[in-house]
Structure formats: C-alpha cells, structure tokens
Amino acid sequence: MANPKRLNHSLAILTFIALTVTLLPPSISCPDDQKQALLQFQSLAAGNTTSKFLPWISSSTDCCEWQGVECADALSGCGWQGGAECQTLPRSLTQPRVVTALNLFSFIPLMQSSGQVTLVSANVLTPLFGITTVKKLDLSLNLIHGEIPGRGIANLTQLVTLDLSNNYFTGSIPAQLFSLTKLESLRINIVDDVQRTVNNNGGPFEGRKGYTLEGLIPVEIGELTNLKELLLDGNRLSGSIPSTVSQLKSLEEFDLHGNFLSGEIPTGIGNCSNLTTFAVWDNSLAGGIPMSVLNLTKIRTVRLNGNLLTGEVPAGLFDLPELSYLYLGDNRLTLRGLSSLIPRSKFISLSLPSCNISDSIPRWVANQTTLYSLDLSQNRIHGAFPQWLVDTQLQSLDLSDNDLEGSLPADFFQPKRGGQSIINLSRNNLRGRLPETAICENAFNAIVLSGNQFSGPLPICMSNLTSLSVLDLSGNAFAGEVLPLLFQEGGFCPTYVDLSSNRFHGRVSVNCSQNLQFLVLSRNNFSGHLPQSLGEVTGLKFLDLHENNITGEIPSSISRLSNLQVLGLRGNSLEGQIPRSLSNITSIQILDLSGNQLSGSLPEGIGNLTAMSETPRDSSIQVMASGTENYFFVFGVLLDSPPLLQVFWKTLHRGLPNQHLGLYTFLDLSNNRFSGEIPSELGNLTSLKVLNLSHNQLSGWIPASLGEMRSLESLDLSHNGLSGEIPQSFEKFQQLNDLDVSNNDLTGRIPTGPQMDRMNDPGSYANNSAGLCGAQIRVPCDGGGLNGSPPATEEEEGSERETEWFSWMTAGIGFPAGFVTTVVGMYGLGYFHAGLLWARWRRRWPRGIRF
Numbered sequence: 001m002a003n004p005k006r007l008n009h010s011l012a013i014l015t016f017i018a019l020t021v022t023l024l025p026p027s028i029s030c031p032d033d034q035k036q037a038l039l040q041f042q043s044l045a046a047g048n049t050t051s052k053f054l055p056w057i058s059s060s061t062d063c064c065e066w067q068g069v070e071c072a073d074a075l076s077g078c079g080w081q082g083g084a085e086c087q088t089l090p091r092s093l094t095q096p097r098v099v100t101a102l103n104l105f106s107f108i109p110l111m112q113s114s115g116q117v118t119l120v121s122a123n124v125l126t127p128l129f130g131i132t133t134v135k136k137l138d139l140s141l142n143l144i145h146g147e148i149p150g151r152g153i154a155n156l157t158q159l160v161t162l163d164l165s166n167n168y169f170t171g172s173i174p175a176q177l178f179s180l181t182k183l184e185s186l187r188i189n190i191v192d193d194v195q196r197t198v199n200n201n202g203g204p205f206e207g208r209k210g211y212t213l214e215g216l217i218p219v220e221i222g223e224l225t226n227l228k229e230l231l232l233d234g235n236r237l238s239g240s241i242p243s244t245v246s247q248l249k250s251l252e253e254f255d256l257h258g259n260f261l262s263g264e265i266p267t268g269i270g271n272c273s274n275l276t277t278f279a280v281w282d283n284s285l286a287g288g289i290p291m292s293v294l295n296l297t298k299i300r301t302v303r304l305n306g307n308l309l310t311g312e313v314p315a316g317l318f319d320l321p322e323l324s325y326l327y328l329g330d331n332r333l334t335l336r337g338l339s340s341l342i343p344r345s346k347f348i349s350l351s352l353p354s355c356n357i358s359d360s361i362p363r364w365v366a367n368q369t370t371l372y373s374l375d376l377s378q379n380r381i382h383g384a385f386p387q388w389l390v391d392t393q394l395q396s397l398d399l400s401d402n403d404l405e406g407s408l409p410a411d412f413f414q415p416k417r418g419g420q421s422i423i424n425l426s427r428n429n430l431r432g433r434l435p436e437t438a439i440c441e442n443a444f445n446a447i448v449l450s451g452n453q454f455s456g457p458l459p460i461c462m463s464n465l466t467s468l469s470v471l472d473l474s475g476n477a478f479a480g481e482v483l484p485l486l487f488q489e490g491g492f493c494p495t496y497v498d499l500s501s502n503r504f505h506g507r508v509s510v511n512c513s514q515n516l517q518f519l520v521l522s523r524n525n526f527s528g529h530l531p532q533s534l535g536e537v538t539g540l541k542f543l544d545l546h547e548n549n550i551t552g553e554i555p556s557s558i559s560r561l562s563n564l565q566v567l568g569l570r571g572n573s574l575e576g577q578i579p580r581s582l583s584n585i586t587s588i589q590i591l592d593l594s595g596n597q598l599s600g601s602l603p604e605g606i607g608n609l610t611a612m613s614e615t616p617r618d619s620s621i622q623v624m625a626s627g628t629e630n631y632f633f634v635f636g637v638l639l640d641s642p643p644l645l646q647v648f649w650k651t652l653h654r655g656l657p658n659q660h661l662g663l664y665t666f667l668d669l670s671n672n673r674f675s676g677e678i679p680s681e682l683g684n685l686t687s688l689k690v691l692n693l694s695h696n697q698l699s700g701w702i703p704a705s706l707g708e709m710r711s712l713e714s715l716d717l718s719h720n721g722l723s724g725e726i727p728q729s730f731e732k733f734q735q736l737n738d739l740d741v742s743n744n745d746l747t748g749r750i751p752t753g754p755q756m757d758r759m760n761d762p763g764s765y766a767n768n769s770a771g772l773c774g775a776q777i778r779v780p781c782d783g784g785g786l787n788g789s790p791p792a793t794e795e796e797e798g799s800e801r802e803t804e805w806f807s808w809m810t811a812g813i814g815f816p817a818g819f820v821t822t823v824v825g826m827y828g829l830g831y832f833h834a835g836l837l838w839a840r841w842r843r844r845w846p847r848g849i850r851f
Contacts, residue, residue, distance in 0.1 A: 029062035030071055034099050037127040038063055044124040045108045055107075063099070070101035074133070101136035102128065105163075108142040119168050119211075122146035129155045140187070141166040145211055148188070150174025161185040165231065172215030173232075178223050186227060188213060189255065190234030212236045217256075222247035233257045233279065240264070241280070246271040255279040257303065262286065265304075270295035281327060282306040289314055289333070301325040305351065309333055313355065318343035329353035329375065338362050349373040353398070361386055361399070369393070377401050377424070385409065385430070396422040400448070407432030413439035426472065427451035434459055446470035450498065458482055463492040474500040474520065481506035483526075499524065500544070508550065510537055520544040522568065527551065535560035546592070547571040554593075559584045565611070570668070571595040578603055578669075586610035592668045594692065599673040602698075607681025612665045612688045666690035670716065674698060678722075680705045692716040694740065702741075704729045714738040722746060723769075730756055742766040749781045750774030 029035075042056050055067040064071035074096045108120050122144050128137070129152035137159060145168035153162070154176035162180070165187040173188065190212065213235040221230070222244025230248070233255045240263025241256065248254075251272045261283040269278070270292025278296070281303040288311030289304065300322050309331040317326070323345040328335070334356040347368050357379040365374065366388050373396040381399065384406040389397075405428070413423075413435055426448050433456035439447075440461035450472045457480035458473075465471075471494050482504045486492050493512040498520040507528035508521065517539050526548040535557025541564060550572040558567075559581035567588060574596040583605030589612065607613075665688050674696040682691070683705025691712060698720040706715070707729025713736060722744040730736075731753030739759040747769040750756070760776040773781040 030064045030069075030097055030099055034131050034133075035063040037130050038066070038069065038099075040127040041124065044127070045120065047120075062097075064097055068103040068105075068107060069099055070103070070136075071097040072100040072133075074098045098133040099131050100133055100158075102131070102134055103136070103138045104142065105138050106141040107139075108144070110143070119143050119145040122149050122169070125149055126152060129153065132156060133158060135159060135182075136161040138163040139167065140164065143168060145169065147171035148174050148177075148213075150176035153177060154179050156180070157182070159183055163187040165189045165191055168211035169213060170211055171213065173213060173218060173237075175218060175220060178218065178220035181224065182226060183224050184226050184250075185229040186224070187229070187231040188235070189231040190258075191231070214238065217242055217261075219244045221245060224248065225250065227251055228274075229253045231255045233259070235259055237261060241266055241285075243268055245269065248272055249274065251275055253277040256283070257281045259283055264288075265290050265293075265309075267292055269293060272296070273298070275299055276322070277301040279303040280307070284308055286310065288312075289317070291316075293317065294320065296320065298322055303327040304331065305329045305353075307331050312336060315341060318345050320345055324348040324370070327351040328355055329378075331355075339364075343368075347371045351375040353377040353379070355379060357381060361389060363388070365389065366392055372396065374398070385412070390414065398422070398424040399428070400424045400426040402428055405429040405431075408435070410435050413442055415442045421445040424448040425452065430454065433457075436461070440464050443467045448472040449476065450474040452476055454478060456480075458485060460485060462486060463488045465492055465494075468492065468494045469515075470494060470496040472496070472498040473502065474498045476502055479503040479505075483507070483509050483521075487511045507531075508534070508545065510534060512537060514539065516540060517563075518542040521548065522546040524548055529553070530555050530558075532557040534558060538562065540564055541587075542566045544568040545572070550574060552576075554579055554582070554598075556581050558582065561585060562587065564588050566590040568592045569596065574598055576600070578606075580605055582606075583608045588612070589665045592666075594668045594670040594672065596672055598669075599675065601676035602669070602674055602679050602682075602693075604679045604681050606667075607679060607684035609667075609685060612667065612685040614687060664689055665711075666692075666714075668692040670694040670696070672696055676700070678703055678706075678717075682706060683708045685709060687711050690714040693720070694718040696720050698722060700724075702727055702746075706730070707732045710734050712736055716740045717744065719743040724748070726750055740764045742768065745769050747771035748773070750776050 246268025264287030529552030677700035725748030
C-alpha cells in the first residue's frame, strides 16, 4: 500500500508545476512576419487554381508545424542541422522560434491553361526573401521560370543549402549568389526529365524549350570556399571552367555535365583534395587530362566521356585508391598498354569506348571482383574471346565494334551471381552457334549480337527468356522457323526485337500483346499472309517487314496499332487495296508500302494521318531494362557513343544526331499498281517531308492542295498517267530540294518561285507533253520568253547542296549488319534502334526513303 505522505508530496509537486506553466507566457511560435510571408507565397503560388492547394492555413497558430517548414530556437541557434551540443540544451518555454528550413520540393501545384501545363513566374518567390533566418531553401521541381532572383536570394545570408534544381530558370547565374559565403550546397541543375514528371502527374507539356541557364560560370565561384556540393549540370552554360574552382578545397561533388563548356580542364582541379565526384561529361572540353587529377585520392567517380579530350590517358588514373566509376569514352584519347596495367583501383563500372585501345582484353579484369559493368567498345581489341572472362561476375559487358574473332566459349552464357543483365558483342567477327542450354539459364535484359557471323537455328529454350527486354541478332546467318519458337503464349515478350538480315523463314506470327514496341524482321525469307492477330500487338511503335516474301492483303486489324509510328512493308508481294482503316493510325510518321502489288485508288482518309499534318515531336522509342533499377547507366554500356542517323548523300556517308528521327515524316507508295486520281486530302499532310507516288497508274490532274505542303523536301510523281498543268501553288514550296514529274502527260507553264526555280534538271520533266514549258527546261511558253530566275551555276548548286545536305534527312537508320543506335536518356537509360531504312538515289537527289 502506497505511503500517504509520499502520495501527498507528489500531488503537491504536480500542482505546483501546473500552476507555474499556467502563469508563464505561452510558448512563442514563429514570428508573425514570417508566418505572413509564407501565406503570401502560398497565395501567389496557388494562383487561380481551385485545387486543394492549402497545405498552410492561416488558422494554425504556429507556422513551424506547417508542411515543409522547419524551425529552430532563435537564441540557441539549434534546429535544422543542429549539432550534438544542441541535444543537451534544455529548451526554454519562452524562447522564440524562427524558420530555418523551407523544404518546398514539388510544392507548387500544376496549373493548366487550354489543356497545357503552365509555368510559374519566379516573382512568386519574393515573399520568401524576407525570411532571413532560413539556412536551407529547397525549391526544386516546381516549374518556376524566369531569371533567378539573385538580389532576393542574396538577402538570405544564412543560407547553407540552396536547391533550385529541375525548374525552368533562364538567363545567367546571378553574381549575387556568390555573396552567400556560408553555402555548402548549390544545386541549379536539371537532374530529371521534368516533362516526364509533369506528364505522370496528368498534364501535357511541350518540353523545356530552352528554359535553361546560359552564359559563363562566374569566376567568383571560387569565393564560396565552404562549398561541398556544386551541381550545375543539364543547362546551356558555355565558356571554360573557371580556374578559381581550385579554391574550393571543401568541394566533394562537382557536376557540370550536359552543358556547352569548352576550354581545358583546370590544371588546379587536383587542389580540390576532398573531391569524390567529378562529372564533366557531355561537353566540348579539349586538351588532355591534367596530371593533377592523380592527387584526388578520395575520388570515387570520374566522368569525362563525351568531350574532345586528346592525348594519352595517365596510367596513374587506374591507381587512385577510391576510384570505382571511370568513364573516358567518346573523346580522342589514347590508352596504351592496357593489358600491362596492374590497377590499384577497385572498379565497379569501367567505360573506355573509343579510346584507341589496340590490345587484347586485359587479363587483370579477372581480378576486379567488384566490377559489374565493362565497356571496351569501338576500339581495336583483337583476338579470341578469352575463357577466363566467362568466369567473371560481370553483369554488363560491351565489346561491340572491335576485332574479336572465333566462336564463343560453350559456357559463355552461364548464369552470373546477381544475374547477367546486358551483353553486347555486335560488329565483331564472331561465328558459330549459340549454346543450346546455357543461354536459357540466365536472366538477361539485353542480348545484342548483330553484325557477326553466327549461324544455325536459335536454341529452342529462348522463349523462356521472360526477363529479356532487348534482342538484336540482325546481320548474321541464323536460320530456321523462328517466330513460333520465340513468341509462345505466356513466354518471350521483350520490348525490342531485331532479327533482320538473316535466313529465317516461315509465317509471321507474333503472340506478344503487351510489351513489344519494336519489331524488325526485314531481309529474311518470311512468307505467307500477315495474320489479323497482328493487330493485337497494340504496343507496337515500329514494325519493319521489308524485303521478305509476304503475300496477301494488308490486314485491316493493323489499324488497331494506335501507337505505331513506323510501318515498313516495302519489297514484298502484298496485293489488294490499302485498308481504309489505316488512316486511323494517327501516330504514324513513316509509312513505306512501296514495291508491292497493291492496287485500287488511294484512300481519301490518307489525309487524316495526324502525325504527318502536325509539327512532329521527338518521339523516340525507349526501352527500359527491368530488374536493373540500381544501375543508372543500364544501356549506356551498350553504346556510349553519340547516337547517329545514317544518311547517304550523293556518294558520301554521313551521320546525323538521331533526335531528328522524331521530326521526320515520309510517305512512299511507289512501285505499285494504284490507279485513279491523287486525293486532294493529301495536301492536309503539311508536315510531310517526303512524298513518293511514282511508278503507279495514277491519272487526272495533280491536286493544287499539294502546294500547301510547306515542309515537303522531296516529291516524286513520275511514271504515272497524270495530265493537265503542274499546279501554280507549287510556287509556295519552301523546302523542296527534289522534284520529279517525268514520264506523265503534263502540259503548260512550270511554276516559278524560290524553290521551284532551283528544280531545273531537265530529267525531272522529261517525257511529258510537248506543251510543257518554262525556264527550268529552257522551253519558252507561248506569249513570252523564259520566265523565272536564271538557273544556278554548277558551282553555286554544289555549294547549296553541300550546306543543305542535312535538311534532307533520310529516316534511314542502320546498316545491313544491324547497326544499333541508342537514344541515351538521363544517365543513359534509353535504348533505341530504328531498323534498316534505305535511300534510293537518282541523279543529284533521292527519290524517296528506303527501308
């Protein structure tokens, strides 16, 4: 039983405490001026939205309790980032509290106008600049645009962390930021695809449109001597890296990748002795790798790839004790004696493509027990594939574009610890058959073996590779009836399949309705009719079946492929009419049905192909490897080189950045048996670049509406039965480089105009009526002389063609060996290969684009 005296004593103490607390002033919340500033910011940021954007409400007594707001005791200074000494200090019930951290990541709501997400003006930030006690300000991912308000931010003299990343700021880096000498972290970078984030939140958005920082990196950056983290990547900064960065002795993470920086890497970079990450990839930096880099004994990541660096790679780079990630590819560097090195570094990822390595695969790789990604592509590595490499635990291996020869070891595809994700051996001289069982016991994400001499049938068990996202076996000598083997119910269904330029045969059957986006079966011996079930593969974006022996009609079910962007059926034996429902595929940008036996009239609905009538957007196909979320360079190991479209211009072979593919549209119905008139609705395709209707049996007049196709670069109407005059509306053409109306029954005056005056090759008008006249063919018209401007001289014409070659971009991608091109997204996550498209050339300019 409790002692009554002790109980009474306890009650007395509790009563005293209660009375004391009652008599004391209440706990002081955040200052009213800071509270009102936050409410004003919220009001400006919310704008006219009627959404539930009310995380802060005026009825709350303490703004320190609001979402994203952190406070500290004003007198002790303890609060955000408070040290261990703050844990022992008693908190006074009367001590005022002030705002010290504003975590406003993705805080401002998405607002839409006319169905489009709108950006938020930087002016909404003004109220925050009166909260001068803030040490941390995170405004990332808020779709804020305009110049960075440097003067306002400069008022926040206590700032330790400033995060403005993933917004839409423009202009230059304001000089006022460099007065914030307490800064330890500065982020004004673009680390994520904000457009994707916006779309995932339910709003369409038209992209960054140049909403990035420009100008130079100010030399005053060296005044921020407490800086530990400097992230300016993903902008359009230019000029050189200031030498004053060598003053940032506390700097740990330094990321400038994805800008337009030039000049050399500062020789004093080695003074940043605490540096752990140095990422300047994807710029235009020149010169050599400074030897001072070897002083960075704490460095873990070095990314110099994608620049213009020259000279030899310092061998000591491989001896940095903490170095785990090294990327040097796509420069003009030379790495000598790779096999003779004995690295002290323990690599996790080693990427050395295009480093002029002329050697065998280095034996020391076997001792790199932590290495899971190795890229030695685009070098001159030679010899047989070593057996010892089979025993490593590499999960991503890229040896493409080398001189390896012979056959693969029988156990090459044996399972690895953690699963072998990616293998790319394309464009070597490897031969033999794929092992029958080992390949099927591994959890691959990508197998790329194109451009070799592999032969024989595929292993029967390949349909069990359910984790596979990418399969590229193009440009080999594989044979057999492959499709029923691969595409079985409930089995193999990757995102990307390229089996082109082999000896496969059988009917086209694809039982894969979910994942498949990219299917290339061209240049094989497939035969029979296309099945109606093809319309069930609703995820398809790219379908290329050109140059096979396919017969019958185009199935009407193909209209259900609502995501299709490219359809290539050239060079088969298809017959019948074009299904009218084909015009329902509004996403299609490239349609090639040439070289078949199709007949009937052209469907009027062909003018409804929306993607050919609107300004096209870059719409590259991306393939994400499942199960590899931890590897931020997943497909970067496949091809770390700048992706290219392949273009054949005259007799030259040139490359184009592959982002142009999404901006290219063409329609080729040539070499068939189409009859009747050209539908005037074709003129609706105002974004079409190439139109080829040649070698058919079309009749009637050329529709004047074709002159409205202002984007047209190549028009071929030759070898038909067209009559009447060439429409005077052709004078409106703005980009036309190639015209052929020969072998028809045309008459009258050839139109003039800036582009038409250049169409002065007599062969383009040959074999028409004797009544065809004009300056282009030096035949005077009745009632006057030659009209139009004088033709360009050979020298002028050659000069114009040379400078304009890129304006006529073939959508052609690849080589017969199956050239794989990649669209490398943020940190190399995307993978794209647009098949085998080919150009047919006559005289100076192409007459159409060929798969």
